[in-house]
Amino acid sequence: MKKSDFFLFSALAVLFLLFFSPIYKPLYYRFTAFNSYYSHGFLVPFISIYLAWRKRDILKTIPVIENKIGLYIIICGIILFTGSRLFVLNIVSYIAFFAVIFGMILYLFGTRIVKEVSGALIFLLFMLPLPEFMIIGITFKMKMFATYISNIILNQIGLKTEIAGSRMFYPGGSLIVGDVCSGLRSSISFLALSAILVQIVDFKIWKKILIVFSSIPIAIISNVSRITLLVIACYIYGEHTANGIIHDLLGILVFIVGFILFMILIGMMKCKDSKEDLL
Numbered sequence: 001m002k003k004s005d006f007f008l009f010s011a012l013a014v015l016f017l018l019f020f021s022p023i024y025k026p027l028y029y030r031f032t033a034f035n036s037y038y039s040h041g042f043l044v045p046f047i048s049i050y051l052a053w054r055k056r057d058i059l060k061t062i063p064v065i066e067n068k069i070g071l072y073i074i075i076c077g078i079i080l081f082t083g084s085r086l087f088v089l090n091i092v093s094y095i096a097f098f099a100v101i102f103g104m105i106l107y108l109f110g111t112r113i114v115k116e117v118s119g120a121l122i123f124l125l126f127m128l129p130l131p132e133f134m135i136i137g138i139t140f141k142m143k144m145f146a147t148y149i150s151n152i153i154l155n156q157i158g159l160k161t162e163i164a165g166s167r168m169f170y171p172g173g174s175l176i177v178g179d180v181c182s183g184l185r186s187s188i189s190f191l192a193l194s195a196i197l198v199q200i201v202d203f204k205i206w207k208k209i210l211i212v213f214s215s216i217p218i219a220i221i222s223n224v225s226r227i228t229l230l231v232i233a234c235y236i237y238g239e240h241t242a243n244g245i246i247h248d249l250l251g252i253l254v255f256i257v258g259f260i261l262f263m264i265l266i267g268m269m270k271c272k273d274s275k276e277d278l279l
Contacts, residue, residue, distance in 0.1 A: 044127035070107025143182035183223030
């Protein structure tokens with residue numbers, strides 16, 4: 001990068017940060033809210049920078065060719081952001097925020113560089129929260145689905161349970177499956193984890209797509225396991241278990257189980273690659 005280009009990029013970066021300052025407060029609120037689904041938001045920019053930094057050797061070999069389409073995207077993003085602030089539409093502000101970042105990189109560095117850092121750019125989306133009404137709707141549906149599946153499993157293993165809404169009845173007590181147990185937080189976390197893994201492992205594109213799409217069923221499996229084990233624990237040790245240390249330990253177990261499943265999936269793919277190489 002030429003010295004003049006560096007100063008131009010630095011100046012634009014400062015202007016960008018100042019222009020989008022109105023969204024920092026709502027983002028901070030969503031990142032730090034109690035039981036937030038986006039507590040990972042603070043880490044996302046740093047991970048994105050790291051993912052782009054890993055491409056540094058390739059990026060050095062690519063000539064910088066400005067693309068004027070990026071300038072149009074920047075203008076559209078600025079107009080969109082201005083309108084979103086007038087009507088206080090945070091989700092639209094977040095979209096404009098991402099659009100301007102994309103437009104700046106496209107305009108200053110060109111299509112080929114955008115292609116190389118596309119993974120890092122896409123990862124930035126994990127710091128942009130969905131509207132709360134969407135979170136509520138998705139949480140409810142996932143919670144009911146996880147409760148339904150857990151009920152089937154528990155009855156299959158001999159523990160007679162029934163469900164009424166999100167409350168699960170077992171012999172001698174009941175358990176309310178809360179929003180925390182919906183699995184949405186796990187889904188977002190595992191989706192983010194898969195987005196990092198596919199940029200680190202050297203797999204064919206279809207395998208990377210499989211890893212990303214596997215994140216949702218892995219999150220569901222992990223969360224159903226949590227609810228199932230929690231009901232069993234409540235049945236054995238009493239309803240107070242639902243709010244005790246066992247509940248917290250099972251929450252940690254969700255992520256451990258999910259991570260192990262990811263590692264198993266990647267290991268299986270590596271083994272398949274090795275067999276294909278031998279053939």
